[in-house]
Amino acid sequence: MDYQFSFPYIWGATPDLLDGLWITLIVSLLSIIFSVIIGVVCASLRVFHVPVLSSVAAGYVHFIRSTPLLVQIFFIFYGLASLGFGLSGFWSGVLALSLWGGAYNTENIRGGLSAVDKGLKEAAYSLGLRPIHYLRLVALPIGLRVCIPALLNTAVSVLKNSSYLQAIGVAELTFVAMDRVAMDFRTLEMFLAIGLIYLVIVLLLSTAVRRLETFLKAPFNTA
Amino acid sequence: MVNSMSIDQLAGSAISIKGLSKWYGDFKVLEAIDLNIDNGEKVVICGPSGSGKSTLIRCVNGLEEHQEGQIEVEGKVLEKDIKSISKVRAEVGMVFQHFNLFPHLSILDNCTLAPLTLRNVSRQEAEETAMHFLEKVKIPDQAHKFPSQLSGGQQQRVAIARSLCMKPKIMLFDEPTSALDPEMIKEVLDTMVELAEEGMTMICVTHEMGFAREVADRVIFMDSGKVVEMNTPENFFSNPEHPRTKLFLSQILDH
Numbered sequence: 001m002d003y004q005f006s007f008p009y010i011w012g013a014t015p016d017l018l019d020g021l022w023i024t025l026i027v028s029l030l031s032i033i034f035s036v037i038i039g040v041v042c043a044s045l046r047v048f049h050v051p052v053l054s055s056v057a058a059g060y061v062h063f064i065r066s067t068p069l070l071v072q073i074f075f076i077f078y079g080l081a082s083l084g085f086g087l088s089g090f091w092s093g094v095l096a097l098s099l100w101g102g103a104y105n106t107e108n109i110r111g112g113l114s115a116v117d118k119g120l121k122e123a124a125y126s127l128g129l130r131p132i133h134y135l136r137l138v139a140l141p142i143g144l145r146v147c148i149p150a151l152l153n154t155a156v157s158v159l160k161n162s163s164y165l166q167a168i169g170v171a172e173l174t175f176v177a178m179d180r181v182a183m184d185f186r187t188l189e190m191f192l193a194i195g196l197i198y199l200v201i202v203l204l205l206s207t208a209v210r211r212l213e214t215f216l217k218a219p220f221n222t223a
Numbered sequence: 224m225v226n227s228m229s230i231d232q233l234a235g236s237a238i239s240i241k242g243l244s245k246w247y248g249d250f251k252v253l254e255a256i257d258l259n260i261d262n263g264e265k266v267v268i269c270g271p272s273g274s275g276k277s278t279l280i281r282c283v284n285g286l287e288e289h290q291e292g293q294i295e296v297e298g299k300v301l302e303k304d305i306k307s308i309s310k311v312r313a314e315v316g317m318v319f320q321h322f323n324l325f326p327h328l329s330i331l332d333n334c335t336l337a338p339l340t341l342r343n344v345s346r347q348e349a350e351e352t353a354m355h356f357l358e359k360v361k362i363p364d365q366a367h368k369f370p371s372q373l374s375g376g377q378q379q380r381v382a383i384a385r386s387l388c389m390k391p392k393i394m395l396f397d398e399p400t401s402a403l404d405p406e407m408i409k410e411v412l413d414t415m416v417e418l419a420e421e422g423m424t425m426i427c428v429t430h431e432m433g434f435a436r437e438v439a440d441r442v443i444f445m446d447s448g449k450v451v452e453m454n455t456p457e458n459f460f461s462n463p464e465h466p467r468t469k470l471f472l473s474q475i476l477d478h
Contacts, residue, residue, distance in 0.1 A: 123323035123382075126284055127337035127389055128313025130305060137336060141327050 009186050010193045013176075020176030021197060027093050027172060028159040034098035035158060036151065039105025040144075044135055046106065047113045057106060064103035070164055072096050077168040093165040093172075101158040108154060112147030113139050145216050152209040156202050163198075173197060236295070237262045237393050237424040238283060243292035245278060245448075252278050253289070254448040262392075265425045267435040267456075270445035271471065276428045279445070280395045283426070284308075284315045297392055313341060316386030320398040322378040324370035330357065330381050331366040334388045341389075349388070356384035360414050376407030380414050387418075394418065396427040430475060436460065444468045 042057035044050075064072065076099075077092040087095065116139050124134040144151075166175035177190040238260040245253040252275045260266055268276045281287040283294060285301055285308040294301040296311050325333050334353035338344055344352075357363045360380035362373075370378055379399055386394060396415065400408040412434050419425055419438045429435070435442050435456055442459040444452040444467070452459065452468045463469045 117323070119319060119321050119323035120325060122286055123317075123319065123325070124337075125286060125309075126312055126315070126317035126395075127386070128309050128341050129337055130309050133340050137340065138325055138327075142325075145327070 003188065006186065006189060009184070009189045013180055013186075013190065013193065016176050016180060017173065017193060017197065020171060020173040020194075021201075023090075023170065024159070024162050024172040024174075025201070027090065027097065027165065027170065028162050030094045031097035031101055031158050031162070032155045034094070035101025035105050035154065038098060038102025039109045039151075040140065042102065042106035043109035043113055044140075046110050047139075048131060048135070060099075061103045061106050064100055069096070069100050069161055070167060072100060073164055073168060089165070089168045089170040092168060093162070093170045097158050097162060097165075100161065101154050104154045104157070105151060108147045108150035109143060111150065112143035112145075114143075115146045116142045145213075148209065148213045148216070152206060155209070156205060159202060159205065160198060235262065235298075236260065237264070237297060238426075239293075239295040240283075241293045243279075243282060243289055243294060245275075245282065245287065245289045245291075252448050253282070256292070256448075256450060258443075258450065260424065260426065262424055263422045264440045265419050265423075265438050266427070266441050266443060267439040268426065268428045268443045268445060269430055269432075269435070269471070270451075274445040275448040276445045277397050280317075280397055280426050280428055283393075283395060284312045284317055286317075313337075313389055314391055315393045315395060316383075316389060316391035317395045317397065318379070318382050318386060318399045320401050322370070322375070322382045322402075324378055324381055324385070326370050329367050329369055330362070330373070333370065333381060334385045337385075338388050352388050353384070356387045357381070359387070359417070360384045361410075374407060375403045376410045379403065379407075379411045383411075383414055383418070393424045393426070396425065396429065398428050398430075400429065400431055432460070432476065444471065446471075 042060065045053045045057045048054075073093065073096040076087070076096045077089065080087060080092070120138050120142070121134055124138050125131075129137070162172055163174035165172055166178055169175070171179075173194050177194045181187050181190050236259050238258070240256055240258040243253055243256040243258075244251065256279060268279065270276050278287055282289045283296065283301075288303070297314055299307075299311060301308065301311055324330075325336065328336060331350060331353055334357065335346070335349040338349045338352065339346065342349075354363055354366065357366055360383055362377055362380055362384075365373055365377060365381075370381070373381065383394075383399075399415070400411050403411060408431070412431060415425070415427070415434065416438055425438075427434070427439075439456050441453055442456050443450055444459070444463075444465070446467050452463060452465045454464070459468075460472065463472055
């Protein structure tokens, strides 16, 4: 029990941590955006029972949810490379996290779309709007609002799970901490530091999304 | 009246239904319906719940698929593919029991959504048309509010205006006043009467018998998926032929 906790050590590691934080933010941001896009597309295929593609989407969701994320990351980074489709660690990471988040968002958004009042579909159709118009102009704007809390949940998970990418050498926050620990054995300082950094970005993300939700819900609330 | 009748006859059929049958599983909801509705004609359909009256008008714009028979709207046979159905639907307005306004859009945007998407019009044109019809249903001052901020009667009048913005040739009303508080029924019926007076072809599923008397050219009584009786309002109310019609009328009029 003679471990001496050192704040100056954390201070000294700040430039490295900021580099790692930057990569974490970029990877997460890209993955969150792609995962929402994947979710919108796959949920729409499911809700409209598009032949063949609906089953493909269902299989994809099932596969992602039933296998560990780390296995998926290794499969994409090492597996695809051995097939000749090698991607850099960064883009392997973005792809893996996007596919992972996309599967969860498919279910989130499917829930949101199913919550849209069936009467609105009939109203849209009776005006002559086609299914694609209904989806774009009515179902998604309403359904996405409904599932914002679930989307936030998945976005937070994507951000936190970006730490798995240290396993394929992406120099994100956790990788930086591991790297410093391997050199200086300052485990407590580094893991506390990155823990706090994750906590703060998740808090900021949650607050931003909650603001967005309040803003988007404004017209509904007056009922 | 005589004058408009002759114009109607010249103009021909707005809707022609031949041998229409529909099943839900084993249950036959519509049984060999034959019905012709002329341009400008107003038809009221009534009957007990489950008699198939809503299903019938929902078949006219393809919201329900039918298994047998043929429906022609404005001379076009209703096909099963979504493109041709959508074209027919754009000519046929529909008003629902529960209004079904788009809750995330302002009243004005509710009215301009379909024209902006389907017709080749500018936003300004679409908004002018929308304001014209919102004035017609007497709520232009609510244009920038959201549906949840309006009363039921106002919402239903917006729903009528929204349909009219597509300049339909036919309007279908599916129990438009059934979900309204009694004091809001009149404002919606007044709007519908006005529309009828302008010569719109209308099919209304309703139990508002006062409206039927005032506006309808024909009243249809349905029971168990069949047209039991079809007559002018005078004859329908004063001299119903079928015992089932008599029973129905005695139940809804005597209280």
